[in-house]
Amino acid sequence: GQNIDQPTEMTATEGAIVQINCTYQTSGFNGLFWYQQHAGEAPTFLSYNVLDGLEEKGRFSSFLSRSKGYSYLLLKELQMKDSASYLCAAMDSNYQLIWGAGTKLIIKP
Amino acid sequence: IAGITQAPTSQILAAGRRMTLRCTQDMRHNAMYWYRQDLGLGLRLIHYSNTAGTTGKGEVPDGYSVSRANTDDFPLTLASAVPSQTSVYFCASSDGERGADTQYFGPGTRLTVL
Numbered sequence: 001g002q003n004i005d006q007p008t009e010m011t012a013t014e015g016a017i018v019q020i021n022c023t024y025q026t027s028g029f030n031g032l033f034w035y036q037q038h039a040g041e042a043p044t045f046l047s048y049n050v051l052d053g054l055e056e057k058g059r060f061s062s063f064l065s066r067s068k069g070y071s072y073l074l075l076k077e078l079q080m081k082d083s084a085s086y087l088c089a090a091m092d093s094n095y096q097l098i099w100g101a102g103t104k105l106i107i108k109p
Numbered sequence: 110i111a112g113i114t115q116a117p118t119s120q121i122l123a124a125g126r127r128m129t130l131r132c133t134q135d136m137r138h139n140a141m142y143w144y145r146q147d148l149g150l151g152l153r154l155i156h157y158s159n160t161a162g163t164t165g166k167g168e169v170p171d172g173y174s175v176s177r178a179n180t181d182d183f184p185l186t187l188a189s190a191v192p193s194q195t196s197v198y199f200c201a202s203s204d205g206e207r208g209a210d211t212q213y214f215g216p217g218t219r220l221t222v223l
Contacts, residue, residue, distance in 0.1 A: 004151060030209045031209045033211070033212075041216070041217075042199060042214035042215060042216050042217055043152070043199070043214050044214070045211045045212075045213070048209070048211065050209060087151070087152070089151075089152075091209050095209065096154060096157070096167070097152075097154070097212065098151075099151030099152040099153070100151050101149055101150055101151045102151065
């Protein structure tokens with residue numbers, strides 16, 4: 001079956017660095033997406049990886065290892081506004097997204 | 110440019126009633142999607158449309174129907190609502206007919222079926 005695993009909740013301190021891990025199993029693979037979702041709002045796109053390696057975009061970076069079925073989202077210099085859920089989604093061979101349940105990130109001052 | 114709009118924002122519905130959730134995008138995207146989001150679960154695809162005039166079933170299509178008469182609109186209909194359809198519903202769209210395109214989401218409709 002197809003499955004995405006990510007931690008349910010994480011806590012970090014303002015100004016620190018946090019890494020949110022995601023493992024996936026899909027029928028075929030056409031890339032890994034990360035979205036941010038603030039409470040009561042829609043998911044918004046953060047990053048897309050299809051090749052192995054690290055993609056950096058400002059304070060956010062995303063890493064992919066296709067051989068391990070593994071990705072992580074790295075958030076640096078955490079700000080209070082980064083408190084949100086972070087959704088990992090893998091695209092299968094039919095170009096449909098398989099979503100994880102999300103990781104709720106709590107930032108403490 | 111509004112992007113994707115959904116209506117209503119929220120709705121309380123009696124079981125057995127028919128309900129249509131509206132979704133409109135102004136980005137001229139080919140593909141559109143309907144998801145439901147429930148606490149503790151990932152987004153689950155209900156139905157999708159790769160281009161105007163075509164639709165397909167997602168992971169959880171039972172009890173729902175869609176139509177895609179034109180590029181902009183993708184309504185979702187619950188023919189006879191049941192309490193298990195209480196959820197937050199998101200419409201999304203992406204640029205290509207097929208491919209690893211980014212999906213952009215509407216603000217959601219919070220539906221409660223009593």
